Amino acid sequence: xxxxxxxxxxxxxxxxxxxxxxxxxxxxxxxxxxxxxxxxxxxxxxxxxxxxxxxxxxxxxxxxxxxxxxxxxxxxxxxxxxxxxxxxxxxxxxxxxxxxxxxxxxxxxxxxxxxxxxxxxxxxxxxxxxxxxxxxxxxxxxxxxxxxxxxxxxxxxxxxxxxxxxxxxxxxxxxxxxxxxxxxxxxxxxxxxxxxxxxxxxxxxxxxxxxxxxxxxxxxxxxxxxxxxxxxxxxxxxxxxxxxxxxxxxxxxxxxxxxxxxxxxxxxxxxxxxxxxxxxxxxxxxxxxxxxxxxxxxxxxxxxxxxxxxxxxxxxxxxxxxxxxxxxxxxxxxxxxxxxxxxxxxxxxxxxxxxxxxxxxxxxxxxxxxxxxxxxxxxxxxxxxxxxxxxxxxxxxxxxxxxxxxxxxxxxxxxxxxxxxxxxxxxxxxxxxxxxxxxxxxxxxxxxxxxxxxxxxxxxxxxxxxxxxxxxxxxxxxxxxxxxxxxxxxxxxxxxxxxxxxxxxxxxxxxxxxxxxxxxxxxxxxxxxxxxxxxxxxxxxxxxxxxxxxxxxxxxxxx
Numbered sequence: 001x002x003x004x005x006x007x008x009x010x011x012x013x014x015x016x017x018x019x020x021x022x023x024x025x026x027x028x029x030x031x032x033x034x035x036x037x038x039x040x041x042x043x044x045x046x047x048x049x050x051x052x053x054x055x056x057x058x059x060x061x062x063x064x065x066x067x068x069x070x071x072x073x074x075x076x077x078x079x080x081x082x083x084x085x086x087x088x089x090x091x092x093x094x095x096x097x098x099x100x101x102x103x104x105x106x107x108x109x110x111x112x113x114x115x116x117x118x119x120x121x122x123x124x125x126x127x128x129x130x131x132x133x134x135x136x137x138x139x140x141x142x143x144x145x146x147x148x149x150x151x152x153x154x155x156x157x158x159x160x161x162x163x164x165x166x167x168x169x170x171x172x173x174x175x176x177x178x179x180x181x182x183x184x185x186x187x188x189x190x191x192x193x194x195x196x197x198x199x200x201x202x203x204x205x206x207x208x209x210x211x212x213x214x215x216x217x218x219x220x221x222x223x224x225x226x227x228x229x230x231x232x233x234x235x236x237x238x239x240x241x242x243x244x245x246x247x248x249x250x251x252x253x254x255x256x257x258x259x260x261x262x263x264x265x266x267x268x269x270x271x272x273x274x275x276x277x278x279x280x281x282x283x284x285x286x287x288x289x290x291x292x293x294x295x296x297x298x299x300x301x302x303x304x305x306x307x308x309x310x311x312x313x314x315x316x317x318x319x320x321x322x323x324x325x326x327x328x329x330x331x332x333x334x335x336x337x338x339x340x341x342x343x344x345x346x347x348x349x350x351x352x353x354x355x356x357x358x359x360x361x362x363x364x365x366x367x368x369x370x371x372x373x374x375x376x377x378x379x380x381x382x383x384x385x386x387x388x389x390x391x392x393x394x395x396x397x398x399x400x401x402x403x404x405x406x407x408x409x410x411x412x413x414x415x416x417x418x419x420x421x422x423x424x425x426x427x428x429x430x431x432x433x434x435x436x437x438x439x440x441x442x443x444x445x446x447x448x449x450x451x452x453x454x455x456x457x458x459x460x461x462x463x464x465x466x467x468x469x470x471x472x473x474x475x476x477x478x479x480x481x482x483x484x485x486x487x488x489x490x491x492x493x494x495x496x497x498x499x500x501x502x503x504x505x506x507x508x509x510x511x512x513x514x515x516x517x518x519x520x521x522x523x524x525x526x527x528x529x530x531x532x533x534x535x536x537x538x539x540x541x542x543x544x545x546x547x548x549x550x551x552x553x554x555x556x557x558x559x
Contacts, residue, residue, distance in 0.1 A: 014038045015553055016055040018048055020064035020529070023071075024519050026497035028535060035069065037525040040552035044521060067547055068534050070500065071517050072230030072526030073461045074262070074507035076407050077353075077386045077451030079236060081213060081246040082154075084220030086455050088212075090120025093152060093455060098127045098137065105149070106141035117205055118142055121150040121242075122455055123158060125307055126417040132182050133158045135191025148205055150198070153456045154241045155305045157198045164189055167201045176200075178271070178332050180308070194308045195330065202242050213249040221261055225557040227460055228528035228546030231262030233451070233511055235299055235353060235386065238268025238284075247284060251291035259293070260556045262526070264511045266299035266353045271332045275344055282348065296512075297351040302338065303361035304330055306389060307422045311358035314392060315428035322425070328360065335364040342368035342383070343375045350381065351510075353407070357387040359395070359431065366398045373402065384449060384510050390431045391441070400445030405510055407449045408438055408502065410468035411457045413492070415485040438468060439492045448494075449510045450502035461503055462530075466542035468499040474542035496538060525553035 015037045022032040022045060034051035036043040036059070044054035052059070086093065090108040092101050101123055109118050125131035138147055138160040146163035150156070164170075171187040179196030181189050193201060208216075224232065239245050247267075253259035265288060267281050281298060288295030304310025309317050312329040319325050333341070342352050342365075356365040362385060369383050384405035389412070399406055412419075413436035424432050442448060450468070452459040463474045471487035487493065501517075508517030516524045532544035549557040 014043075014055045014059040016051055016059045016061045017069060017527070018051075018061060018063050019066060021066065021068045021533075022519060023068055023500070023534060026501070035519070037553040040525055040554075042519065042521050042523050042525050045519060062548075064529055064548070068530040068532070069519065070528045070530060070534065071504040071519055072528050072549070072551065073228045073503045074511065074517070075224065075229050075232040075451045075454070075459060075503075076384070076449040076507040076510050077235045077409065078224070078232045078454050078459060079243060079456075080220030080224060080232065080234060080454070081216045081249060082236075082243040083455035083459075084216035084218070084223070085208065085212065085244075086120055086122055087219055087223070088216065090118055090149065091122055092120065092149065093122030096124055096127055098133065101127065102137065102141050105138070105147070109142045109145070116145065118145060118147040119149070119205065121152070121154075121157075123149060123151050124418070125151060125156070125422055131307055131422045132190070132192045135159060135161045135164060135189075138191060146204075148201055150242045153305055153453075154243070155195055155308055155310065157193045157201065157242065159191055159193060159201060161191070163201060164191065166204055169200065178330060180310075195304050195310050198242055208244040210248060213244060213246055214252065217246065217249045217253055218258065221259070222557070224261065224459060225549045226546065228530070228549050229261070229459065229461065230526040230528065230549060230551045230556075231508070231511065231513070231516070233264045233266060233297065233353065233507070235266050235453070236268050237265035237295060238270075240268035240270070240299075241301070247288060247295060250293045250295075251288055254292035260551055260554075262511065262513060262516070262551065263293065264297055265293060265295040266297040267295055269298050269300040269341070271301065274337070275341065278344060278348065281350070285350070297353050298345050299353045299355070300333065300338070300341065301355040302332055302365055303356065303358050305357055306427060307418060309426065311389065312361040312364070313358040313390065313427070313431060314360045314363070315431055318426050318428065320425070324428075329358050331361065331364065335367065338364055339368040339371040343372040346372040346379060346381055346383070347376050349379060352381070352383045354383070354385045355387060356385045357389045359390040359392040359434065362388060362391050363395050366395055366402060366404060369402050369404050370398075378403065382510055382512065386451070387453075389436060390427070390434050391437050392434060393440075396437060396440050396446075397444040399441060399447075405447045405449050405506070406441045407451060407510065408436070408468075409453050409457065410436075410438070410450055410464045410499065411452065412436065412467075413438070413471055414467050414473045414488050416473050419488065433489070435489060437492050438494045442494060442498060447506060447509060448498065448502040449506035450499065451507065462544045463542045465496065465499045465503070466538070468494055468502070469496050469538045469541060475539075476542070496535060496541070500534065526551050
């Protein structure tokens with residue numbers, strides 16, 4: 001079920017990359033001074049004379065001025081269409097304060113007087129007391145129209161009073177089983193909705209048009225290409241987490257050649273349904289593959305996030321005084337049902353992409369994969385678990401034994417404000433000590449893939465490499481809060497080469513691209529050119545930027 005994930009041939013003209021440092025097998029290879037590309041693949045790595053001959057007389061020669069050539073970065077967990085839409089709407093991701101958010105929202109509303117709803121998002125929880133914004137403050141800038149603004153992780157949404165009124169959310173509205181409505185002391189909703197509580201509101205939002213989806217994909221793709229990203233796995237293709245269904249947009253882009261990245265789509269598993277949705281998933285997969293889009297994965301969201309106390313934990317959360325509560329988070333799917341569903345999907349050769357952030361969710365997900373293997377045998381479906389904020393030590397070694405890839409989002413593994421104020425105080429001491437165990441997973445033989453979860457957090461690969469290697473906030477990020485803070489669990493830092501492998505070969509493996517992720521003859525000519533020494537001072541990694549991005553030998557972005 002995994003045909004060649006080829007794209008329109010943008011590299012039909014042979015090319016020659018010269019005057020560069022070529023990164024191979026974790027090191028600069030001084031024997032290589034040039035790379036020849038023909039028919040979208042690497043034809044030769046060697047001397048300039050040899051590569052000129054291999055590329056042919058009509059090759060386009062690109063002098064890179066001593067920059068670094070790496071395998072193309074691939075993002076193993078990202079939401080490009082949603083990110084592109086947020087860039088086009090009321091985008092709050094560039095600010096960090098409540099005052100700035102209100103100014104941005106008010107200006108956007110004034111500039112779009114005909115918009116029935118004010119949509120967008122990207123706010124940071126740490127901008128508000130306790131991580132919770134209110135309708136009352138939102139009403140001060142927009143009171144005449146409903147406002148629906150998911151936060152950056154899409155596990156919560158900020159709404160105004162008009163939106164609450166339209167949705168009929170009052171003091172008598174019960175919390176859904178998979179979510180929570182923030183309330184005041186009298187039980188009245190205060191304007192923040194978590195997890196499943198967002199769905200009632202999202203159902204009222206005017207549907208995103210196909211033209212908007214097409215533009216969102218183009219915008220998101222262009223932005224990711226500008227960061228050196230040549231491919232990705234879209235972690236939600238379907239109606240889920242407040243995101244629109246982008247399947248048809250991807251199909252159109254694949255069919256008309258405007259999809260210049262290599263993409264695998266993770267079809268959304270609707271947790272309100274069960275095995276009866278399998279025929280729909282099979283039809284959607286077939287429709288995507290027929291159009292040239294690899295909709296070959298299914299995404300199951302097993303839990304929430306620590307900041308809203310919805311990540312599924314083995315130990316209970318603490319209250320604001322540090323005392324244990326009776327809350328261990330939310331398993332969106334019961335463990336026995338999860339095992340049954342993963343086994344069913346595996347039998348139909350779907351890859352399963354599991355959102356597993358808390359240690360109980362990780363354990364249940366690994367148990368489900370183990371049961372699928374016992375029932376179906378090893379089928380090379382390359383299942384993977386994303387986020388992995390807390391992994392119990394007993395489960396670290398199971399990744400390698402089960403062939404489950406650890407899909408990490410490295411940017412979160414540091415003492416940023418959200419970690420210090422909204423996470424660590426509310427987790428057990430044992431859970432705090434087992435956060436983002438990248439080195440432990442690698443030492444135990446796990447395969448690592450890396451992604452950003454954009455628009456949840458920045459998709460800039462070099463900032464993510466910085467955190468994976470240093471376990472500190474990248475310089476320039478939240479410097480007013482986190483300068484000089486100690487690394488988060490420094491013993492879990494990994495090497496630069498391991499981190500690069502996670503964003504190249506590791507993510508290519510997850511996407512069944514066995515001829516990508518390395519600079520080797522015969523491999524796809526998917527390339528990121530970096531403007532700095534990736535093997536230099538690790539403290540300077542986040543200052544490096546992409547200078548050129550190639551997919552299949554064709555330039556899809558250049559500074």
